[in-house]
Amino acid sequence: MHYPGTATPDRFPAQDRFAAGAQYIAGRLVAGTSGHVHTVVDPATGKDVLSYELAGTADVDAAVAAARAAFPGWAGATPGERSDALHRLAGVLADRAEDFARAESLQCGKPLKLTREFDVPGTVDNAAFFAGAARHLQGQSAGEYSGDHTSYVRREPIGVVGSIAPWNYPLQMAAWKILPAVAAGNTIVLKPAELTPLTSLLFAQAVTDAGIPDGVVNIVSGTGREAGEHLVGHPDVAMTSFTGSTAVGRRVAEIATATVKRLHLELGGKAPFLVFDDADLEAAVHGAVAGSLINTGQDCTAATRAYVQRPLYEAFVERTAALMETVRVGDPSAPDTDLGPLVSHAQRDRVAGFVDRARGYARVVTGGATPLGDLANGAYYLPTLIADAAQDSEVVRSEIFGPVLVVLPFDSDDEGIALANDTPYGLAASAWSRDVYRANRATREIQAGCVWVNDHIPIISEMPHGGYKSSGFGKDMSAYSFDEYTQVKHVMFDNTAVAAKDWHRTVFGDR
Known part of the structure; x- marks a missing residue:
């Protein structure tokens, strides 16, 4: 394994930037009131980045009240006004790209080249997309469906959205939650993971600096x-959007349904990477390494289970390692x-535990260790390839969320597709083949919200992201996300001006 040299650029000055507090309510930074202090730690060094008081229930109440107060004005803005505001936001985000890139790298341990070339540009593009999409929230055009009436459909904002985002992509998840909600005329309270609040707070400040009214976007940095x-169960929150593990998603659903909220869940994944025997082997190997290691494997769409048809299996294992x-x-x-590194030492130890247990029933081909030397203080774990595990083993069934790829062989196409679907999850998958009919069959039969062909991971703002089965329901990104953040209203006008309608006889009188 090659270890690059160290660099010492200016660290993002989190303690100075958020000296007033790590809550953003009604357009300003404020301190939390829970009485509990949390420290954000740089996972690359173990050094403290920011100590702040966590949000308590009173802070959530204040944020929801601010969002509720801002809702009538923001919902009443024209689509053009909301679009203009989001275009300004995209500009502010672009102007502050390096700030966002450094803050995201510092709190998550992401390489700067990932934050500069993926996280930040993707977020700016997402803002630009929803700036345009805000102008296209039409309902169905008017029509006479009963003969005596004209009907049309309105799309209206829901109200205050309470969203919870995970720690693996704090900036992009903030954008995915905030942008479609506010583009549709809602206001929002976002709870980022307490481990990684920095870029969500920067995003909220950018919202204010773009001229979006105070209270439209609020951040509460606290524990789940x-x-x-408290946010999910709040009576003034009309919708909950949650991204995170399936286990926590079940708890969120339990709380949300008690108050009959609209619910959007993007949950765990265990993406299959299906390589047929006619695939371009070099392309599949490169795709597997990139697709399994992006964000140190802390990606719910990451390639985690590679199923390789028997003629290519040994070569795939050797070249991937x-x-x-x-x-x-x-x-x-x-x-x-x-x-x-991984996001924390606890997460590194969790990943190491999966690999250590796998040594008893599978072959660890490469990796499976923490690096030494200058990296020993960080939450690092080496890229790991595991082969020859059984389909029912822990590393095949469970979401590891680290830089670990498991490879298994298959014989027939039927078997390969069946193995790909043999999981409670259904967020993403990929199929690798030069045969268009074979690839098309895989896209039809694999049960996942996204199936890539001869690639794995790319996402674009114009296309939806969301899962099947235990990976949740509802869509992030794209115009499809407006189905989550709007409610549909049917309006019907009588066209006859007749007082006594024919249908009234079913209630009183005769024809």
Whole structure:
């Protein structure tokens, strides 16, 4: 394994930037009131980044009240006005790109090349997309369906949205939650993970600086048990959008349904990577390494289960291991670093536990260890390839959420597709083949919200993201996301001006 040198650029000055507090309510930073202090830690070094008081229930109440007060004015703005505001926001985000990139790298351990080339540009593009999409929220055009009436459909905002985002993509998840909600005329209270609040707070400040009214976007940085559950159950929150694990998603659903809220869930994944025997082997190997290691494997769409048809299996294992061993693990701020640490030492230890247990029933081909030397203090784990595990084993069934790829063989196409679908999850998948009919069959039969062909991971603002089965329901990004953040109203006008309608006889009188 190659370790790049260290770099020492200016660290993002989180403690100075958020000296007033790590809550953003009604257009300003304020301190939390829970009485509990949390410290954000740089996972690359173990050094403290920001200590702040967590949000308590009173802070959630204040944020919801601010969002509720802002709702009538924002919902009443024209689509053009909301569009103009989001265009300004995209500009502010672009102007502050380096700030966002450094803050995201610092709190998550992401290599700067990932935050600069993926997280931040994707967020700016998402803002630009929803700026345009805000003008296209039409309902069905008018029509006479009963003969005596004219009907049309309105799309209206829901109200205050309470959203909860995870720690793996804090900036992009903030954008995915906030942008469609406010583009549709809603206001929002977002709870980022307490581990990684920095870029959500920067995003909220950018919203204010773009001229979007105070209270439209609010941030509460607190724990899921206190701030999150109170937000989901709040009587003035009309909708909940949650991204995170399936286990926590079940708890969110339990709380939300008690108050009959609109609910959107994007949950866990265990994406299959299905390689048929006519695939371009080099392309599949490169795709597997990139698709399994992006964001240090902390991605619910990451390639985690590679099923390779028997004629290519041994070559795939050998070449994937060799390519993994060229990946440069190191300081996230160094320009030649490919892979940074996991988000925390606890997450690293969780991943290591999966791999250590797998040694008893499978073959760890490469990796499976924490690096030594300069990286020993960080939450690093080497890119890991596991082969010859059984389909019912823990590493095949469970979401590891780390830089670990498991490879299994299959014989027939039927078997390969059946193995790909043999999971409670259904968020993403990929199929690798030169045969268009074979690939098309895989896209039809694999049960996942996204199926890539001869690639794995790319996302674009114009297309929806969401899962099947235990990976949740509803869509992020694209115009399809407006189905989550709007409610449909049918309006019907009588065209006859007749007082006594023919249908009244079913209630009183005769024809």
